[in-house]
Amino acid sequence: MSLVVIGTVAFDALETPFGKTDKIVGGAATYIGLSASYSVKPVKIVAVVGDDFPQSDILRLQEHGVDTEGLQIKAGEKSFFWSGKYSNDLNSRETLVTELNVLADFDPVLPDSYQDCKYLMLGNLSPQVQRLVIQRLVNRPKLIVMDTMNFWMDIALEELKTTIEMVDVLSINDEEARQLSGQHSLVKAAKLIMAMGPKYLIIKKGEHGALLFHKNQIFFAPALPLEEVFDPTGAGDTFAGGFIGHLAATDDISFENMKRAVIHGSAMASFCVEKFGTERLLNLTTAEIEAREQQFAELVAVQPLEAVAQS
Amino acid sequence: MSLVVIGTVAFDALETPFGKTDKIVGGAATYIGLSASYSVKPVKIVAVVGDDFPQSDILRLQEHGVDTEGLQIKAGEKSFFWSGKYSNDLNSRETLVTELNVLADFDPVLPDSYQDCKYLMLGNLSPQVQRLVIQRLVNRPKLIVMDTMNFWMDIALEELKTTIEMVDVLSINDEEARQLSGQHSLVKAAKLIMAMGPKYLIIKKGEHGALLFHKNQIFFAPALPLEEVFDPTGAGDTFAGGFIGHLAATDDISFENMKRAVIHGSAMASFCVEKFGTERLLNLTTAEIEAREQQFAELVAVQPLEAVAQS
Numbered sequence: 001m002s003l004v005v006i007g008t009v010a011f012d013a014l015e016t017p018f019g020k021t022d023k024i025v026g027g028a029a030t031y032i033g034l035s036a037s038y039s040v041k042p043v044k045i046v047a048v049v050g051d052d053f054p055q056s057d058i059l060r061l062q063e064h065g066v067d068t069e070g071l072q073i074k075a076g077e078k079s080f081f082w083s084g085k086y087s088n089d090l091n092s093r094e095t096l097v098t099e100l101n102v103l104a105d106f107d108p109v110l111p112d113s114y115q116d117c118k119y120l121m122l123g124n125l126s127p128q129v130q131r132l133v134i135q136r137l138v139n140r141p142k143l144i145v146m147d148t149m150n151f152w153m154d155i156a157l158e159e160l161k162t163t164i165e166m167v168d169v170l171s172i173n174d175e176e177a178r179q180l181s182g183q184h185s186l187v188k189a190a191k192l193i194m195a196m197g198p199k200y201l202i203i204k205k206g207e208h209g210a211l212l213f214h215k216n217q218i219f220f221a222p223a224l225p226l227e228e229v230f231d232p233t234g235a236g237d238t239f240a241g242g243f244i245g246h247l248a249a250t251d252d253i254s255f256e257n258m259k260r261a262v263i264h265g266s267a268m269a270s271f272c273v274e275k276f277g278t279e280r281l282l283n284l285t286t287a288e289i290e291a292r293e294q295q296f297a298e299l300v301a302v303q304p305l306e307a308v309a310q311s
Numbered sequence: 312m313s314l315v316v317i318g319t320v321a322f323d324a325l326e327t328p329f330g331k332t333d334k335i336v337g338g339a340a341t342y343i344g345l346s347a348s349y350s351v352k353p354v355k356i357v358a359v360v361g362d363d364f365p366q367s368d369i370l371r372l373q374e375h376g377v378d379t380e381g382l383q384i385k386a387g388e389k390s391f392f393w394s395g396k397y398s399n400d401l402n403s404r405e406t407l408v409t410e411l412n413v414l415a416d417f418d419p420v421l422p423d424s425y426q427d428c429k430y431l432m433l434g435n436l437s438p439q440v441q442r443l444v445i446q447r448l449v450n451r452p453k454l455i456v457m458d459t460m461n462f463w464m465d466i467a468l469e470e471l472k473t474t475i476e477m478v479d480v481l482s483i484n485d486e487e488a489r490q491l492s493g494q495h496s497l498v499k500a501a502k503l504i505m506a507m508g509p510k511y512l513i514i515k516k517g518e519h520g521a522l523l524f525h526k527n528q529i530f531f532a533p534a535l536p537l538e539e540v541f542d543p544t545g546a547g548d549t550f551a552g553g554f555i556g557h558l559a560a561t562d563d564i565s566f567e568n569m570k571r572a573v574i575h576g577s578a579m580a581s582f583c584v585e586k587f588g589t590e591r592l593l594n595l596t597t598a599e600i601e602a603r604e605q606q607f608a609e610l611v612a613v614q615p616l617e618a619v620a621q622s
Binding site for chain 2: 089184185186187188205208209211219220221225227228256260263297299300302
């Protein structure tokens with residue numbers, strides 16, 4: 001049950017109210033790969049970097065069970081770089097620098113060893129590139145999960161819709177769900193988006209949790225109320241990695257198991273934001289993850305309601 | 312186990328993206344009283360109106376089990392009137408008109424028959440008036456729940472803190488919790504606010520649910536994702552009425568039962584927003600309320616997590 005992940009492997013420079021970083025390793029495929037690696041190994045990534053990307057960081061990914069055979073290293077080119085600054089309440093961020101570099105003409109080549117792909121995670125990238133990966137797999141994976149963002153809704157909506165139509169699960173945030181559907185009500189938005197193709201829709205609401213929709217069913221997973229959120233970068237990718245990692249590890253795509261996958265993804269994301277970049281994702285233990293999932297369960301746990309209305 | 316509620320009984324004129332109303336009956340004590348009446352009767356209200364307030368509306372409250380002995384009717388004066396207009400996404404509202412009228416010099420007189428008060432709900436009013444009610448009760452109630460709003464933080468912070476110190480449960484929204492504590496993190500805000508006196512804190516997050524804090528415990532109740540929110544007016548008061556109504560009916564103020572009270576309050580609030588004003592609260596059935604509570608339970612229901620991490 002091979003898990004293939006496509007996305008960016010890149011440099012980020014981050015500034016939050018709590019500090020700033022120089023160029024550190026980031027990118028959707030990095031966060032997704034590390035997060036999923038706690039559930040299943042290997043995680044086969046498809047990505048591209050320049051030869052400025054340190055070999056030591058590639059080795060670190062490999063040590064975590066990330067298969068980098070599909071990671072192209074472009075000689076004489078530079079890796080994708082993004083720099084951003086978060087607002088004081090961390091609820092918004094400003095892009096300071098975007099240098100596409102190797103990403104400008106990324107052609108996602110799939111090694112033969114990736115053709116056993118059963119679970120495919122399309123991290124945020126241009127919808128054309130995401131679609132190419134689906135097309136280059138000889139057999140359609142059992143489950144395709146897609147992440148995207150408002151940027152593609154702004155500049156490539158029709159391309160985006162063509163790709164969305166091909167996937168099983170779409171994962172976006174609340175504002176993106178509203179933009180994509182033109183509906184403010186998330187319930188109405190979900191119906192319209194599922195009518196575009198995906199059988200499942202995850203709407204991420206950041207500090208307010210996540211909703212999972214399937215047909216007429218809705219599941220809600222809270223976010224853990226955290227004393228400190230240090231750096232939100234990569235939280236959505238880490239969530240996605242935890243989500244598909246859990247599904248690939250259990251090889252069970254029932255709605256009930258998707259609920260567990262959402263909680264596992266939420267737990268992984270709650271670790272991610274505790275430190276800058278991928279730092280917190282590099283050394284988690286199984287016990288820590290299970291304890292965090294237990295906290296999620298306790299947060300909403302309540303004994304059955306008694307009848308409270310009097311006649 | 313008498314339940315006493317203080318708050319406004321008033322006229323509202325509302326405008327939402329879905330329509331507008333003429334003057335209709337509103338006010339915190341009205342919403343709280345109606346909502347609580349589905350759990351416990353009578354609900355003894357302390358409030359003031361002018362002689363412009365229709366006798367038929369007072370009778371309607373009485374029919375729902377609201378005891379109006381503490382409702383003062385001021386001859387020759389007019390009732391409190393508020394008019395507001397909601398933004399298209401219903402997330403913000405603009406006050407068009409505020410006429411204090413009888414509220415300007417409201418002296419909350421408690422009938423002798425209210426002295427058996429065991430549960431006291433202080434609906435949103437000036438903190439001085441809220442405090443007077445506590446002081447005029449011969450015996451301290453078993454539980455005092457207080458609702459307030461940012462308005463009093465802006466103009467009467469010290470008075471507000473003096474009253475907050477005297478109550479058991481404070482119910483405010485997330486922005487108010489941040490304003491009152493000066494902390495963005497709701498976990499940190501909750502600790503600081505509980506240090507001001509209340510042993511329990513409810514932070515209402517509107518469409519994102521509600522948090523209940525007590526010592527180091529946190530409970531989260533989601534809001535039901537609704538296809539249509541028609542009019543948010545009174546949702547917070549309806550929540551508070553459901554919350555204290557459940558506690559009074561069960562006479563159990565354990566943390567576990569407070570969780571159930573939060574869910575019951577959330578369910579009542581989810582009805583409130585379905586129609587203009589109090590309309591939806593006038594004719595609910597026990598079966599409808601129980602079915603709605605069941606929806607809340609199902610929204611977060613998940614089978615126990617399996618160990619998902621692999622070593």
